[in-house]
Amino acid sequence: MNDTITLSHGSGGLQSNKLINEVFLKYFGNDILNQMNDAAQLEIDFKKLAFTTDSFVVNPLFFNGGNIGKLAVCGTVNDLAVSGAKPLYITSAFIIEEGFSIKKLEQIVMSMANEARKSGVKIVAGDTKVVERGNVDGIFINTSGIGRIYENVNINCANAREGDIVIVNGTLGDHGMTIMCARNKLGLVGDLRSDCACLNSLVDTMLEAYGGIHVIRDATRGGIAAVLNEISEFSNVTIALEENNLPVKKEVKGVTEMLGLDPLYIANEGKLCAFVPESHAQKVLSAMQKHPLGVNATIIGKVTEEIGQMVYLNTVVGGKRLVDMPSGIQLPRIC
Amino acid sequence: MNDTITLSHGSGGLQSNKLINEVFLKYFGNDILNQMNDAAQLEIDFKKLAFTTDSFVVNPLFFNGGNIGKLAVCGTVNDLAVSGAKPLYITSAFIIEEGFSIKKLEQIVMSMANEARKSGVKIVAGDTKVVERGNVDGIFINTSGIGRIYENVNINCANAREGDIVIVNGTLGDHGMTIMCARNKLGLVGDLRSDCACLNSLVDTMLEAYGGIHVIRDATRGGIAAVLNEISEFSNVTIALEENNLPVKKEVKGVTEMLGLDPLYIANEGKLCAFVPESHAQKVLSAMQKHPLGVNATIIGKVTEEIGQMVYLNTVVGGKRLVDMPSGIQLPRIC
Incomplete structure (x- = not known):
């Protein structure tokens, strides 16, 4: 695999598939993601669902205590958790600058896989876009997530009451x-x-x-x-x-x-x-x-x-x- | 409201709220989104769910037949539809360049609202990030979506058979x-x-x-x-x-x-x-x-x-x- 991301990695052809297999599926792979459908097909057995999205553009990409990948998983897991939901499934969508280091991408993807495993969520769908050098600053990541809202829990920012x-x-x-x-x-x-x-x-x-x-x-x-x-x-x-x-x-x-x-x-x-x-x-x-x-x-x-x-x-x-x-x-x- | 997007529109404070109210809620507003929770809370009554994500970075942003906003809604609706699912809810996450025209943003948001209405999906959660001039090319949009997979439908790219x-x-x-x-x-x-x-x-x-x-x-x-x-x-x-x-x-x-x-x-x-x-x-x-x-x-x-x-x-x-x-x-x- 090349050392850096090229425009062809985002073209939906052979190089895209190679990147998906050698980086994303290598770390994220699970029974659902591996099916590579346009949309993940999920069996659910509950009636109240939480659904959230966040894009991450942090600069610098790596910092003491984490990186953009760890942040992207934690941010969406937390949005679900503070809604009184058990986080279950997340998606990850990458916008990557042409020339970005594949080694750095792997580090980011590894961190995401690690946080997903620790927090008990599966990454079930994804997307990769590559834009020309200078049109995005390194890498941006969007994660969206769904979770099961706990029964008998009603957490809402309109619920604060006198004495709380x-x-x-x-x-x-x-x-x-x-x-x-x-x-x-x-x-x-x-x-x-x-x-x-x-x-x-x-x-x-x-x-x-x-x-x-x-x-x-x-x-x-x-x-x-x-x-x-x-x-x-x-x-x-x-x-x-x-x-x-x-x-x-x-x-x-x-x-x-x-x-x-x-x-x-x-x-x-x-x-x-x-x-x-x-x-x-x-x-x-x-x-x-x-x-x-x-x-x-x-x-x-x-x-x-x-x-x-x-x-x-x-x-x-x-x-x-x-x-x-x-x-x-x-x-x-x-x- | 200012004529262009400033970094303060992405800071999570007063200006962010103003942008959310005067642009996003104005066009996307519905009973779920208006609650402004960290995650949308959805009641569902089915057991098979489709979940997908896509980021859109199209250049130019406006073209004959559409714009990045229309594309972002159609792309995710289509990923759900071709999975044999009825598209129900989508999220929209914007990454906007400092200095981007708010009028153009409104046109994009209007197109999204329009396509969402026509295709019967609700936009239930969102996110806005602003990055410094030169670090993103105008605007990128991520949409993620969930839908109800139809009973007795089994569409899958592994299902093609001789004679089809x-x-x-x-x-x-x-x-x-x-x-x-x-x-x-x-x-x-x-x-x-x-x-x-x-x-x-x-x-x-x-x-x-x-x-x-x-x-x-x-x-x-x-x-x-x-x-x-x-x-x-x-x-x-x-x-x-x-x-x-x-x-x-x-x-x-x-x-x-x-x-x-x-x-x-x-x-x-x-x-x-x-x-x-x-x-x-x-x-x-x-x-x-x-x-x-x-x-x-x-x-x-x-x-x-x-x-x-x-x-x-x-x-x-x-x-x-x-x-x-x-x-x-x-x-x-x-x-």
Whole structure:
């Protein structure tokens, strides 16, 4: 096989088949994908299905803690998981720049296969397009996924209620600051690394502890601030955060302070927030803390009795600060 | 709203929401999409599901007969339809270049909404990424789709059998030659236009005529030659085509002859081939010819009794010519 991707790899002919066999099927191969139908044919035995899509354009493609392939699988698995669904099947569609290294492509595909296996999803359909040099930056990946929505679970960003406790599963801003440092060649600061991870097993643990959790959302682009503002809007509630309780790694704190950034607005790829009725919050928190991806889980705030859609922060010096929807340019191509 | 896409439209904050509300929801809006969940939540009442994905990178974005948006909906609807499924739900994920015209984006989104409505699918989830100027060529779109596989239908590219009649629903090479002429500014030749169309209603008509059709495939990248070679391989059969019977528009014939190309290898976006047992071929053909997308349907060949995987053409001068898998660079970015 050639060392780099050529336009003929995207032409639907012999070279396309060679790439599919020697790279994609080699790592992704399973009983369904191997049939190479126009559409995967799946047997299902449930009535509520979750369906989601995300494209990934992260730059750089490889970073401390992951790469675009790992991110692409985790992102879609997480969108399904935080909808109260068991992720089952995903598709992967590649847009690759002519001249891209096949060795790098293999590394990316291996990471995808690895995350898919760990999170229990099958990659059942795919697509490959190649565009001329200079018309795409390296490689973009789309993943779409479907999952079975659990019975008796009703997670929805409109379900937050007064008194709900807001829990996150760990430190904020790790992914975004890792990408920013990598892109600006700031060098690696301490053990700064992306939190990129599939959260479906953590969500399972949380729902086993209490199946009635009101809202779960992963906090990606726009950080926890964007997600909390969306929940505040859709549920028509006010959310108060405690600055003292926000978990931020010292490496992230250092860089954000230096650059004048706020970890609340920095992207995560392995973090979620959950809105849990106060009566069950401690039980859910304890269960999370026993899970490898929730060791640093903590309560960061609650839904107040105030009227109106708002998110604010009770600061360490005793003031209040509005946490509004992020506006303007955040760091582009974070995911 | 600004006239062009900025990086902030992809940041997950206020401007992203504005774009979603003022462009995407404006045209795509439906009861499911409007809930704006991380994953669409769908009620389903069937057990066999088809799932597919495709990314679209066509250049130019607008061409005679369609645009990238129409293509993106038709392509995924067709992949479901030719799997013997009723297309139900699709996702749409955009990767847009900073500086792209919002007016053009709206035209593309309108076309998608239009095709979705006509073909009876709902767009239920989406994603938008913006990348810096020069890192993507205008706009790329991914669509993924799910559908309900019809009961008692078993369409599979491994199902072609000796004696099967090969039917196509109309002229070959229209899409590819339209794109080539547009890209090379050859000017429009006669009524040369893309055949881009959703074929699900035609497939329904065919299956009503005879539910036991062995294979249906749409003939996109690599043309009918690529598809027939794949079917020959997966079904382990020999396929003989009759050159006299190949339907090719005179405009396409003219340009392909001038450029030394073969319509068998040119992409279509509204053409399919079906493998039907001889006993039912006439019935299926007649039904197709009564459908607006099958007026020019015709028999182009059959599966012979010969042993081995091969596709060949009985030429008008009485010879035989091998129709092998396309190799090397075809026209890139045809879809």
